[in-house]
Amino acid sequence: MKTIARHEISWVIALRPTEQELEQEWTVGRKEAVWERVLLARQLESENGENSVILDTLVAPQRMSRRKSLIAVGSVAAAVAALLTVPLLLPSGGPVGPLTAQALEALAAAAAGQRPLAPGQFRHEITRSQQNGHVTEHESWTAADGHVWRVDRVAGTSTYYAFPPGGEDVNNPSPAFLATLPTDPAALQSYLEANVHGSSSRDEAVFVAVGDMLRGGFAPPALQAAALRVLEKTPHVTAESGRDSAGRAATVVSFVDESIRPGEVQSLYFDPATAAILQEGLTAPGVAYGGTVVSSDIVSSVPPQVIRYASDRGTCVTAAGVTDEMTCVLALTAGGATTMAEAPGTGGLATPRTAAPSPSTVPSTVPSTVPPTK
Numbered sequence: 276m277k278t279i280a281r282h283e284i285s286w287v288i289a290l291r292p293t294e295q296e297l298e299q300e301w302t303v304g305r306k307e308a309v310w311e312r313v314l315l316a317r318q319l320e321s322e323n324g325e326n327s328v329i330l331d332t333l334v335a336p337q338r339m340s341r342r343k344s345l346i347a348v349g350s351v352a353a354a355v356a357a358l359l360t361v362p363l364l365l366p367s368g369g370p371v372g373p374l375t376a377q378a379l380e381a382l383a384a385a386a387a388g389q390r391p392l393a394p395g396q397f398r399h400e401i402t403r404s405q406q407n408g409h410v411t412e413h414e415s416w417t418a419a420d421g422h423v424w425r426v427d428r429v430a431g432t433s434t435y436y437a438f439p440p441g442g443e444d445v446n447n448p449s450p451a452f453l454a455t456l457p458t459d460p461a462a463l464q465s466y467l468e469a470n471v472h473g474s475s476s477r478d479e480a481v482f483v484a485v486g487d488m489l490r491g492g493f494a495p496p497a498l499q500a501a502a503l504r505v506l507e508k509t510p511h512v513t514a515e516s517g518r519d520s521a522g523r524a525a526t527v528v529s530f531v532d533e534s535i536r537p538g539e540v541q542s543l544y545f546d547p548a549t550a551a552i553l554q555e556g557l558t559a560p561g562v563a564y565g566g567t568v569v570s571s572d573i574v575s576s577v578p579p580q581v582i583r584y585a586s587d588r589g590t591c592v593t594a595a596g597v598t599d600e601m602t603c604v605l606a607l608t609a610g611g612a613t614t615m616a617e618a619p620g621t622g623g624l625a626t627p628r629t630a631a632p633s634p635s636t637v638p639s640t641v642p643s644t645v646p647p648t649k
Contacts (some may be wrong), residue, residue: 309539363550367506376507378526380512386499386550392419392573399490404566416577417491421449437585445470445484450493458497460504467505477534478510482530489552499550519544519554520567 386529392398398417404412415425421440425434440449445467457463464481472478485502487496494502506512506528517527525544532539535557545552 303521325454326338334396342630371486375512375514378516379503379507379512379528381547382501382514382526382545383500383548385546385548386494386503389496389499389549389551391495392417392493394419395575397574397577400571401569402565402566403569406564407562416574417493417580419450419493421491421493423491424457424577424585426581428599434582435584437582446473446487448494453488453494453498456488458495458496458501460501460508463498464505466510476532478512479535479541480508481505482512482541486552486555489543489550495543503550517544518545520555520565523553525553534608 282613338352345405368393377422396419400413400415400417404413405411411427411429413425413427417423423436423438425436425438426437429550441447441452442449443452457466458615467476467481467484471477471484474480474483485506489499489504506514511530512528513531514526517525519525524547525546526547527542527589529540529542531541541555542554543552544554544556545551546553551571552568554565556566558565
């Protein structure tokens, strides 16, 4: 057996996280939450004979990055591995090609000309996600300050969420944090390379971070342009003209690194005219994920029933009434979940019904001054 000299792995040792960094990244609460999801995935797998866990029902309420969300439920083994290992950020590869750089430069120019979301406005989007045949519809309202209200609909069940703004993290950023980042591409690249985490290579981590920064549409236009220009300098990134699953023209920006993730392709589909993300996708052995923005517009209010039912942990209704997220997932898998319906005079609690309330009986808007649910 070959003996590996210490200097051959010195760069690995240098990148190894300290115990303090591990404790900060994997708090007791986070470990418990992930472990609960591992046990639930195992239970559902045992009951149904397959990995039938719906991706976004289990992990999206935490509003983590898309890369982390997909890995978390790829399989029970992958989730257990996430608890026990810390990915290493490996060295970068070669530069992107001239055609990719040209396509990204065109996107950056388009992004720079956009208007940011103004106070009192909400970006209203309907997104349809699919993972291995499971379909979930997400309807969201994103405020300029980063608050998000969302309704997830799947198999006759509606689950309501209210998310506070993110924090000082490129994978879950708040608008206030994004406003502090450099808009010079070289400076932004240096910042990202020094602060990204959670992927198998530094190049992949930068690609994921750019997607997380641009998702939601509240990054300042100059920062959006700089982030896209960072991808011009990121190895393993390609960009080409194509179409999303809805048939719309798109600039498809992909990350492929066969040496680290064989057979895996991560893609972001951008509107060539606005640089808005139209679709995201990931294909890998055993995983086929796609999330498509079906519609997007700017509104001045959030529906009152959404604010009423939303909570930081999510509110779900089954045949037994309002319940917790895990029970909701089990009921959903068993086909026993129902939809939310407005219940006047019940103190804001919901009454389970087998059909959604008629649009004509539910108010459609609420003044934008209504504070977010905490």
